[in-house]
Amino acid sequence: MKIYIHTKFEVAEVAIIKEQLAAKYTLSIGEEISPENREEQFLEADICFGNVPLAWAKKTTKLQWLQLHSAGLDPYQQLGNHTFQITNLKGFFGTSVAETAVAGILAMFRGVAYLSQLQTESKWIGTPLRSSLHLLSNAKVLVLGAGAIGQKVKTFLSGFNCETTVLDSKTVVNLDNYLPTTDILVATLPETPETVGLLNKTRLGMLKSSALFVNVGRGSAVDEEALIEMLQQNKIYGAVLDVTAKEPIPENHVLWHMPNVLLTQHTSGGWAEENLDKIKFFIENLERFEKGETLVNIANLERGY
Amino acid sequence: MKIYIHTKFEVAEVAIIKEQLAAKYTLSIGEEISPENREEQFLEADICFGNVPLAWAKKTTKLQWLQLHSAGLDPYQQLGNHTFQITNLKGFFGTSVAETAVAGILAMFRGVAYLSQLQTESKWIGTPLRSSLHLLSNAKVLVLGAGAIGQKVKTFLSGFNCETTVLDSKTVVNLDNYLPTTDILVATLPETPETVGLLNKTRLGMLKSSALFVNVGRGSAVDEEALIEMLQQNKIYGAVLDVTAKEPIPENHVLWHMPNVLLTQHTSGGWAEENLDKIKFFIENLERFEKGETLVNIANLERGY
Numbered sequence: 001m002k003i004y005i006h007t008k009f010e011v012a013e014v015a016i017i018k019e020q021l022a023a024k025y026t027l028s029i030g031e032e033i034s035p036e037n038r039e040e041q042f043l044e045a046d047i048c049f050g051n052v053p054l055a056w057a058k059k060t061t062k063l064q065w066l067q068l069h070s071a072g073l074d075p076y077q078q079l080g081n082h083t084f085q086i087t088n089l090k091g092f093f094g095t096s097v098a099e100t101a102v103a104g105i106l107a108m109f110r111g112v113a114y115l116s117q118l119q120t121e122s123k124w125i126g127t128p129l130r131s132s133l134h135l136l137s138n139a140k141v142l143v144l145g146a147g148a149i150g151q152k153v154k155t156f157l158s159g160f161n162c163e164t165t166v167l168d169s170k171t172v173v174n175l176d177n178y179l180p181t182t183d184i185l186v187a188t189l190p191e192t193p194e195t196v197g198l199l200n201k202t203r204l205g206m207l208k209s210s211a212l213f214v215n216v217g218r219g220s221a222v223d224e225e226a227l228i229e230m231l232q233q234n235k236i237y238g239a240v241l242d243v244t245a246k247e248p249i250p251e252n253h254v255l256w257h258m259p260n261v262l263l264t265q266h267t268s269g270g271w272a273e274e275n276l277d278k279i280k281f282f283i284e285n286l287e288r289f290e291k292g293e294t295l296v297n298i299a300n301l302e303r304g305y
Numbered sequence: 306m307k308i309y310i311h312t313k314f315e316v317a318e319v320a321i322i323k324e325q326l327a328a329k330y331t332l333s334i335g336e337e338i339s340p341e342n343r344e345e346q347f348l349e350a351d352i353c354f355g356n357v358p359l360a361w362a363k364k365t366t367k368l369q370w371l372q373l374h375s376a377g378l379d380p381y382q383q384l385g386n387h388t389f390q391i392t393n394l395k396g397f398f399g400t401s402v403a404e405t406a407v408a409g410i411l412a413m414f415r416g417v418a419y420l421s422q423l424q425t426e427s428k429w430i431g432t433p434l435r436s437s438l439h440l441l442s443n444a445k446v447l448v449l450g451a452g453a454i455g456q457k458v459k460t461f462l463s464g465f466n467c468e469t470t471v472l473d474s475k476t477v478v479n480l481d482n483y484l485p486t487t488d489i490l491v492a493t494l495p496e497t498p499e500t501v502g503l504l505n506k507t508r509l510g511m512l513k514s515s516a517l518f519v520n521v522g523r524g525s526a527v528d529e530e531a532l533i534e535m536l537q538q539n540k541i542y543g544a545v546l547d548v549t550a551k552e553p554i555p556e557n558h559v560l561w562h563m564p565n566v567l568l569t570q571h572t573s574g575g576w577a578e579e580n581l582d583k584i585k586f587f588i589e590n591l592e593r594f595e596k597g598e599t600l601v602n603i604a605n606l607e608r609g610y
Contacts, residue, residue: 095442099465103415106408115569116412116421122561124553130575137400158464160404248429256427264420270435 002026003286004042006050007069013275020283047289049282054078065289067282068299071269072190077301086299087285089278093269094148097242100268101149101186101216102156104240108212109134113262134237136160142178143167144198145188145217147305153186169194179206189217190305201226204236211236216268219243231260242268307331308591309347311355312374318580325588352594354587359383370594372587373604376574377495382606391604392590394583398574399453402547405573406454406491406521407461409545413517414439418567439542441465447483448472449503450493450522452610458491474499484511494522495610506531509541516541521573524548536565547573 003025005017014029021027028041030050042048042056042063049067054075057066063084068076071089079086107113111133118125137160143150146168154164165178172189175198179185185207189195199222207213213236215222224245230236238260246253247266255261285295299305308330310322319334326332333346335355347353347361347368354372359380362371368389373381376394384391412418416438423430444467448455451473459469470483477494480503484490490512494500504527512518518541520527529550535541543565551558552571560566590600604610 095440096438099411099441100415100417103408103411103417106404107412107417107421110405110408110569111572112405112408112412112418112567112569113421115572116418116567117425118570119561119568120422120425122556122558124556124570126553126570126572127575129570129572130579131577133401133572133575133577135400135576136404156464159461160464248431251427251429253427256424262417262421263424264415264417265423265429265431265434267416267420267431267434267438270432270438271440272436272438274435 001047002028002045003047003049004028004030004038004045006030006038006042006048006052007275007278009275009279013279016276017279021286047286057082060084065295067285069278071305073299073301073304074191076299077304079301085295086301087295087297088299088305089281090297090299090305091148092278092281094152096271096274097149097188097216097268098152098156100242100264101153101188101214101240104214104216104242104262104264105136105184105186105212107262108238108240108260109136114259136162136184138162139183140181141165141184141186142175142182143186143188144172144175144221145169145190147188147190149188149216150186153188172198176203176206179203180208182207182211184212184214186214187217187221189221191218191220192304196220197223199223199227204230207236209235209237212238212240214240216240216242219245219247228254228258231258234260238262240264242266306352307333307350308352308354309333309335309343309350311335311343311347311353311357312580312583314580314584318584321581322584326591352591362387365389370600372590374583376610378604378606378609379496381604382609384606390600391606392600392602393604393610394586395602395604395610396453397583397586399457401576401579402454402493402521402573403457403461405547405569406458406493406519406545409519409521409547409567409569410441410489410491410517412567413543413545413565414441419564441467441489443467444488445486446470446489446491447480447487448491448493449477449480449526450474450495452493452495454493454521455491458493477503481508481511484508485513487512487516489517489519491519492522492526494526496523496525497609501525502528504528504532509535512541514540514542517543517545519545521545521547524550524552533559533563536563539565543567545569547571 008031030038039056042052043060047065051068065085068088071093111129139162141162141164143153143166146166150166154166157164201223204226240262242264288295335343344361347357348365352370356373370390373393376398416434442465446467446469448458448471451471455471459471462469506528509531545567547569593600
């Protein structure tokens with residue numbers, strides 16, 4: 001049985017893969033092969049770990065299982081008929097992304113984002129800042145998306161005595177009922193036909209002027225122009241954006257200079273042991289594959305997650 | 306009965322005090338009197354709200370009750386014999402300070418402090434940052450001080466599945482047993498003879514190189530020179546300092562420029578409704594005073610909190 005590893009791992013991480021799998025499998029590591037020879041290796045593989053180009057995935061006749069290294073399924077929704085199983089990393093990033101969401105909320109409310117910037121100028125303000133700060137405790141929080149991220153946000157906020165409502169893909173249509181009383185709106189939505197443009201100008205306009213918007217899902221869920229206008233006019237308190245319409249954000253983009261915006265540069269899914277944990281996930285799924293058990297995280301290409 | 310208000314409040318806040326108390330009491334508002342006439346007003350008062358100079362407090366013969374606007378008792382420990390009651394705001398800042406502590410932890414672990422700084426330069430790094438991030442979830446946390454702040458830190462961390470140990474003034478002597486396995490050390494200690502210099506060079510040296518130190522108590526609890534040296538040599542992961550030996554931190558101080566330090570400028574006790582909530586606290590205590598009930602937060606000058 002041949003396994004092709006397409007994900008780019010560090011040398012030490014590849015060493016771990018080899019240590020655990022080389023005795024039992026024929027391993028082909030993309031990073032160790034010149035780029036023009038990788039497709040051939042993939043087409044000979046029974047199992048692949050990593051997000052190979054769509055064209056390769058359309059071509060393979062031998063592949064039995066493709067383990068993606070992402071939660072997102074893009075571009076494989078365009079795959080059409082295929083005979084191999086596809087699994088993704090749904091839920092894998094829940095803790096990490098939700099931690100950045102809460103980090104962002106607290107950084108805005110407790111002034112930490114601004115204090116970090118003051119630090120670069122060796123500038124002490126101190127006491128006068130205090131009246132500009134806010135408390136997360138007892139806030140009314142609306143979380144859009146009931147996947148791993150949304151659930152974790154709710155769990156993390158439990159200690160802060162927040163009143164947290166999580167809307168899933170079925171109940172998200174009731175969104176408008178919650179917006180006017182929401183203190184913190186956290187979008188954790190995947191990109192699907194239903195979520196694109198969900199937070200349009202009208203809906204954003206229903207938020208309180210003291211509301212904080214957090215987006216750790218996909219930039220496409222929000223009308224970014226309308227959001228920027230509202231932030232500029234202080235019609236909402238602020239925004240924490242891990243995702244934006246354009247990534248990287250262009251150097252001359254207005255978002256960089258908005259004092260009520262915190263940009264976390266799509267880093268929320270990361271942590272030091274991210275790759276090691278991905279490898280661990282793959283190997284555990286591989287053991288299931290060997291035993292003929294149902295794989296964890298079989299992707300639903302139609303639904304998009 | 307005459308009440309002298311020494312705390313500096315905004316006009317709108319003073320209006321609330323007057324609205325609630327002017328009908329029943331003779332009110333004297335320090336901010337509305339020229340500074341040279343304030344002492345006289347205080348000396349005629351039965352009740353005072355606010356931290357008046359120690360000399361005044363030593364002089365009064367009429368005062369029945371002094372409500373401080375701080376949790377700290379300095380300099381009233383030098384008061385000597387006095388016939389009036391003293392209450393402080395012990396516990397009042399617990400939620401706020403603990404929120405800044407957690408905000409600081411998450412800002413360091415999730416890269417938010419650094420990302421805020423990148424934002425001032427319109428600089429996108431994105432994905433390469435991910436492997437430098439850490440998770441708060443499942444961390445081993447040691448909290449020094451079991452007052453309102455320490456208890457709130459523990460509560461806030463409960464959703465993150467942290468293993469949190471809180472040491473109070475009696476158990477803090479066992480500190481050394483915990484330091485070598487601690488991921489996050491949070492000092493919430495008041496300044497007392499026992500806490501000054503508690504975190505000396507030897508104790509700091511027992512921390513792991515991956516440990517994060519957070520100080521939201523008093524700067525005097527730690528040997529700051531030793532801490533800075535450890536941070537410069539990356540012998541610990543980082544520090545979040547709301548309190549420091551010198552405040553304001555001098556413009557040329559090395560702390561400003563340390564990439565593994567987040568300075569929150571002693572703002573942790575603040576929030577937008579801080580003054581309104583202080584007024585509310587005072588008025589509720591005043592109702593107890595009227596009824597002859599025991600006041601909340603009677604200060605223990607000997608203990609220091």
